[in-house]
Amino acid sequence: MDKKGVSIAVIRRMPRYYRYLSELEKDGIGKISSKELADRMGLTASQVRQDFNCFGGFGQQGYGYNISLLKAKISEILGLDRGYTGVIVGVGHLGHALIMNFNFEERGVKIIAAFDIQKSLIGQSINGVEVFDTAGLESFVKGNNVDIVVLTLPRAAVRETAKNMAEAGVRGIWNFTSVDLGSIKDSTVVENVHFSDSIMTLSYLITK
């Protein structure tokens, strides 16, 4: 599949399509037109068709999309079928919340370990995920070809950890800290969840 030239705006809509299609599938709906899908998502039918055309298009004019097929296709585009593995670094409140509540497997990622420096946490099993000493993080990541590292650790240690993880061959960093990692290594992608930017945007939007 050719991914070159697909804009980040289109890319960021793909997970939304995936979510909506999953809901439709759960509701037992088998087929949907670009117009209906667009209406539900607050887009236009032409935008939906254009988005899908970036990946070759998946529909038949005038027939509508088969939801299961479309969902499977988008799942493949998103790489949800690749069997990625991940580890969580930092088992504070947020790391703990992710391990307990977030359904990683539904998004194609298997969390195979967690790491912390806190002695009281090491050796514990949280929702089936064992917590190891951060001292062993690098060798674990190398030895297990870990694809994704989730950073939920305190600011001070973030930059060095990210750099080490990139050196160790990790392909993606899911960064929940407020540290901007920029581009650390060409072969490692950083995706940020910036709570702080999000609430400041909300503040802007409610301010007259």
Place this chain on the structure above:
Amino acid sequence: MDKKGVSIAVIRRMPRYYRYLSELEKDGIGKISSKELADRMGLTASQVRQDFNCFGGFGQQGYGYNISLLKAKISEILGLDRGYTGVIVGVGHLGHALIMNFNFEERGVKIIAAFDIQKSLIGQSINGVEVFDTAGLESFVKGNNVDIVVLTLPRAAVRETAKNMAEAGVRGIWNFTSVDLGSIKDSTVVENVHFSDSIMTLSYLITK
């Protein structure tokens, strides 16, 4: 200040400027050129100048920006100086993590209460925030003119809670759930933190 016609892309960069300027200020730096600021943020100097021009421009050609003044100006644009109040609905792992770790006040929001249906949580004080019974949420929000509601509750209760909060006059909903609220009421803004979309985007980006 005229906010009309400012694109969402520009708006979403304002919190980033604010973060970078806060860092620079902490480092004791007093002045910065659009070029230097752009380099640090991975933007171009002309983009930085254009962004600021959306709000009237804050610099003097050839002199550079005074960091404290610029930061104060952006803080005002973002509404961080308005003294907004917020409540957290759902004190599970994530709600708990936010109350414990996230510095709301630094982003201009004072969390004045939390709500849950769990009897064992009601009456507790977490990091100085008291947990009340969700049964009293609506009257609390009305009585205290709450500006922002943070939704960290289970999926099933999200839509109804959001609707009630909008009816109760809340101006902003910070939605951490995977439920798409769409536009619930013209006077209420929804800002989403979609963990699920974020990790699927990361998965896309590391997939060849």
